[in-house]
Amino acid sequence: MTTNMISAARLIAHKTVNGRYQSRLQMDQFPVLGHQMTHSIDSFITDSANSATALYSGHKSTVNALGVYRDSSPSPFDDPRFESIAEIFQRLTRGGVGIVSTAFIADATPAAFTAHTSDRGQYGPVVDSFLNGATNYTWVNWTGPDVLFGGGAEQFLPGRTSYRGQDYYKLFAGKGYNVVLNNTALSSTPNNAKTLGIFSTSNLPVWLDRNVYKRNLNRGNSPDGKKANATDVPGLKQMTLKAIDILNARHRKEGWFLMSEAASIDKQMHTLDYDRALGDLLELDDTVKNTFAKLKQLGSDKETLVLVTADHGHGFDVAGSVDTKYLNAQTTDRRKRDSIGTYQESGLSQYVIPGAPQDTSSLQFSEGAAFPANWDPRYTLFSAVGANPDHRENYQVHKDGPRTPAVNSTAKDDDYIVNYKDAVTGFLVNGTLPVDNSQGVHSLTDVPVFAQGPCQELFGGVYNNIDIFFNMAACLGLARTT
Ligand SMILES: [Zn+2]
Known part of the structure; x- marks a missing residue:
């Protein structure tokens, strides 16, 4: 999970009410937000x-x-x-x-x-x-x-x-x-x-x-x-x-x-399958929402600290939208790139049903969560990660299963080249990673920590991942010898 993935989810879940942007993500409603740094003892990237x-033991x-x-x-x-x-x-x-x-x-x-x-x-x-x-x-x-x-x-x-x-x-x-x-x-x-x-x-x-x-x-x-x-x-x-x-x-x-x-947010992000990562991020948000309801039902909500965070990020971001109909109709890579709209040409999310009422219960969302009603709209998100293998992008949901962006060029060597079949209608995006990488990699970005419940105040601000262990241990009263 990364901050920018949550922003993309927010973008898809967005509704404008009386001219004001309104998100329905449960994660946006936590009272305390912090950021943790994830680097390890001997390398930038964990x-x-x-x-x-680090999160479980307080030791990097x-x-x-x-x-x-x-x-x-x-x-x-x-x-x-x-x-x-x-x-x-x-x-x-x-x-x-x-x-x-x-x-x-x-x-x-x-x-x-x-x-x-x-x-x-x-x-x-x-x-x-x-x-x-x-x-x-x-x-x-x-x-x-x-x-x-x-x-x-x-x-x-x-x-x-x-x-x-x-x-x-x-x-x-x-x-x-x-x-x-x-x-x-x-x-x-x-x-x-x-x-x-x-x-x-x-x-x-x-x-x-x-x-x-x-x-x-x-x-x-x-x-x-x-x-x-x-x-x-x-x-x-x-x-x-x-x-x-x-x-x-x-x-x-x-x-x-x-x-x-929610392990597959990361796993699908590695293979640049942003739709599948997003589905699992929204499932996580839906899980959080239902967890609060469950705790309330059990009478445990006041005594339970709920933390939502990630162990690291990917260099993911959204910089606009893509007109996939236009992209599919072009025959050269350079013209296909004209399908990308930035700034005022980026428009807004088409993943919700246009003109649908604000009440989410009438949308085809799973159990009221903010899942897209349409995973294959004409206008999609112009998404990318900062470090990637050679691959093709068509910015459309991969309906035939999780992506394989790059394939080995020979049976023997770790020499990954673009997998043409992964996005036939797309255009080539040259890799930035060494060619023995078949996937994207983790990045240095801080990741958010959402906290609600007893000790929530310990989790605001910017700190190291090991501090989450010490704060949880303090909250659980574990600083004792017997
Ligand atoms: Zn990973």
């Missing part, structure tokens, strides 16, 4: 392992490191470790912990709560650490998360990609977890038990494909390993609300800590 470690580390200071030895498992806020919270309070992501669950952001390794790619051991914690460190008193929801069945099914070939569905069940593999089972599973929910192999399908271009759910990615298509898949909202129900039922007295990640 990855998600490094930044999740290095790229690819989870919960450790990387040492000079080659072993990924012998580096000096430190506790995450989930480990400290569980050890001191016996409170509940929930970990939810739309990524494969061994990915860095969920992994950094329990994994301690200098190599984020140790996916099998990461999943083992969710269940068993840091087994050779007696001071860690980890008993497993109450809730673990996401994708990444590869590390749970017995075989080559699970830790020591073990069946982690079975191992979690053996430790008292209910195991659910689809949205129907998720919604009906009882709230009083620890619950593992794995809903696909790899990353979960994105909002746009789950809700609009459903024929792209043809990935052979069912979480039971039978290579059927995972079609009964929860979104971030369904997973998050169920996680809250379970945490509230099990730990109302001691309290609970939940991290819920």
Whole structure:
């Protein structure tokens, strides 16, 4: 998530009421806004392992490191470790912990709560650490998360990609977890038990494909390993609300800590698929809105701090609009670029239904959230990132599935060139990154922190990502030794 992605969402969600611009984003209604700096200990640009470690532990580390200071030895498992806020919270309070992501669950952001390794790619051991914690460190008193929801069945099914070939569905069940593999089972599973929910192999399908271009759910990615298509898949909202129900039922007295990640905003931004990133950003906003409603319903809204932030940004921005009908009709790259309108020629968003009433309930938005009614309007956003591989742009939604902007020029080398098929009607945008990059990369931009609830005042202003750990720890009363 980046500030500019939120601005684009705001642009799409905009309504003008009595000549005044009005946004409907839930994120715009938080009482406190801060900005965090995301750089790592030894590089300007962070990855998600490094930044999740900073957010969860108060230690800046290095790229690819989870919960450790990387040492000079080659072993990924012998580096000096430190506790995450989930480990400290569980050890001191016996409170509940929930970990939810739309990524494969061994990915860095969920992994950094329990994994301690200098190599984020140790996916099998990461999943083992969710269940068993840091087994050779007696001071860690980890008993497993109450809730673990996401994708990444590869590390749970017995075989080559699970830790020591073990069946982690079975191992979690053996430790008292209910195991659910689809949205129907998720919604009906009882709230009083620890619950593992794995809903696909790899990353979960994105909002746009789950809700609009459903024929792209043809990935052979069912979480039971039978290579059927995972079609009964929860979104971030369904997973998050169920996680809250379970945490509230099990730990109302001691309290609970939940991290819920809209992972594909970043993943789709890497492949320059701004529509899919935007769909998942709007799903995040809808999740936040429904989280507040859920907390209110449970009587927990006054005692729950809600933080919405990102672990890093991409150099994304919008500089105008594109007349896609004009672009498609031109035959040369130079003429196609005339389809871009800037300043007064940029116009306004066409993603909402023209002339529709201000009441959102009458629009074809999913459950009242500000999702576009039309993902394929004539006038679209002129979007770009600051660092990219060679690619083509036609500024239109990719209806046949997530983008592949660049492809390898040979079978052997990391030498990426434009993928003509990715945007046939578009024009060539020359890459700025070294040619071994197939995707866009993270950037240095500060990212916003939205805060509401107890201690919200700690999160205003500009600060470092590690300060978020210290502020959360202070708010949870973790600055104690017993
Ligand atoms: Zn990323």
